[in-house]
Amino acid sequence: MDIRSIKPDEFRAFASVWERTFNFDGKDEELELEAKVHEFDRSIVVVDDGDFVGTGGAFSFDLTVPGGSVPAAGLTAIAVLPTHRRRGVLTSMMRRHFADVQARKEPLALLRASESVIYGRFGYGIATHEASWEIAKRDATFELDPGTPGRVSLVGADRARRVLPDVYAEAARTSPGFLSRGEAIWNHMFSDLESWRGGFTANRFALYEENGTALGYLRYRAKETWEHNIPKNEILASELIALTPVAESALWHFVFSMDLVETIRTQNRPTQELLSVLLSDSRRLSGRRVDGLWARLMDVPAALSARRYRTEGRIVIEVDDRFLPEQGGRFVLEGGPDGAECKRTTDDADLVVDAAVLGSRYLGGGSFSLYQQAGRVLGSPEAVRLADTMFSWHVEPWCPHYF
Ligand SMILES: CC(C)(COP(=O)(O)OP(=O)(O)OC[C@H]1O[C@@H](n2cnc3c(N)ncnc32)[C@H](O)[C@@H]1OP(=O)(O)O)[C@@H](O)C(=O)NCCC(=O)NCCS
Known part of the structure; x- marks a missing residue:
């Protein structure tokens, strides 16, 4: 079987592999939009006897x-036809992808996984978690309603297209787990095709502004349902990004102020949700926590030097990298809140971790101690405690972006 990249005129045939793998029929307008965000020079196709x-x-x-930003490659569009499963096709694509990531000197590889059993073997660990939840509006009362200095207004898609990217970019500056969104990605999001709506309305937008400055936004959809003259409308809060807690609180108050609504749901929220402490009866918020972004260090010294650490410390970490053994080895990390340096060393290791565990801890979430209890980290209790204190961060990592 051959492995190569594709040209733009091969995109239809390329996408037909996803259709047969993920069990859907792609509409032409959807594929046209996908092609606009697709990075053709990073595409991978495996060809068997002329067929993709x-x-x-x-x-x-x-x-x-934590404390910075790094270039990172987000793996996408992974699919292998049912006729070619478990013959190493994915494994060969991962090798090609990693060679490309190394050639581009990106210290991090990322993905979102369709199933959580697939990517640990390639050295990826769960770096963020996220929650989706649902609540009956009648069960939601706010503990306090202090009022806000600003106001919430509903704006059209044109204004939202101008304002949302700046709010998102400002939030992204200090929120570990956020991914940059370029023009092409925002255009894709604002295309808002009918087939993406699942019976809900087009996207609607609410902005929270103080003195003319947008400090937060809500993108949501609604669904109109009546049963025996009783309104049972639903609100789907797709994305709420706020730069201040006041802005976030104001936008939640707005969501719960909508009349005729029975149920409010969200798609992807941080696991530490401000709303849960704004409400008087948080038990009514029923939800599910799942893995979000998966991360893999492609260059341990570059990746560990690029972030900041919660406390000053020095630690020698041995990384067991079974898929890319040359990327593993022993590294000394000296770092703190103001900077860090990491390089290869021959010193004895304080901590031995597998590559996936290091990926899972990179953005500040998770716990080496928990992995130690599972036998996946070796080290003295002091070393594990120091590493956990250094790697943790004051903001829980969260990734609002899907790719
Ligand atoms: C997941 C998928 C891409 C795997 O492709 P593949 O070519 O069969 O994978 P490989 O043959 O290279 O498998 C490599 C290893 O991973 C294991 N593996 C692969 N997919 C797995 C799965 N879904 N569940 C459990 N193990 C899996 C294989 O058993 C193999 O293990 P081994 O090295 O111990 O033998 C393919 O099954 C697929 O297209 N699934 C549906 C679409 C999908 O989920 N895509 C991923 C999007 S994030």
Whole structure:
């Protein structure tokens, strides 16, 4: 089987592998939009006797990390035809992807996983978690209603297209787990095709502004339902990004102020949700927590030097990298809140971790101690405690972007 990238005129055949793998029929207008954000020079196709049987690609992102940002490759479009499963097609695409990431000197590789059993073997660990939740509006009362200095207004898609990217970019500056969104990605999002709506309205937008400055936004959809003259409308809060807690609180108050609504749901929220403490009866918020962004260090010294650490410390970490053994080895990390340096060393290791565990801890979430209890980290209790204190961060990592 051959492995190569594709040209733009091969995109239809490329996408037909996803259709047969993910069990959907792609509409022409959807595929046209996908082609506009697709980075063709990063596409991967596996060809068997002239037919496309495996696909992959990557987005070139900047990822916010504790105290900074790093270039990161977001793996996407991974699919292998049912006729070609478990013959190493994915494995060969991962090798090609990693070679490309290394050639571009991106210290991090990222993905979102369709199933959580696939990517640990390639050295990816769960770096962020996210929650979706649902609540009956009648069960939601706010503990306080202090009022706000600003106001919430509903704006049309044109104004939202101008304002949202700046609010998102400002939030991204200091929120580990945020991925940069370029023009092409925002245009894609604002295309808002009918087939993306699942019976809900087009996207609607609410802005929270103080003195003419937007400090937060809500993108949402609604669904109109009546049963025996009783209104049972639903609100789907797709994305709420706020720069201040006041802005976030104001936008939640707005969501719960809508009349005729029975149920409010969200798609992807941080696991530490401000709303849960704004409400008087948080138990009514029923939800589910799942893995979000997966991360893999492609260059341990570059990646560990690029972030900041919660406390000053020095630690020698041995990384067991089974898929890319040359990327593993022993590294000394000296760092703190103002900067960090990491380089290869021959010193004895304080901590031994597998590559996936290091990926899971990179953005500040998770716990080496928990992995130690599972036998996936070796080290003295003091070393594990120091590493956990250094790697943790004051903001829980969260990734609002899907790719
Ligand atoms: C997931 C998928 C891409 C794997 O492709 P593949 O070519 O069969 O994978 P490989 O043959 O290279 O498998 C490599 C290893 O991963 C394991 N593996 C792959 N997919 C797996 C899965 N879904 N569940 C459990 N193990 C899996 C294989 O058993 C193999 O293990 P081994 O090295 O111990 O033998 C393919 O099954 C697929 O297209 N699934 C549906 C679409 C999808 O989920 N895409 C991923 C989007 S994030």
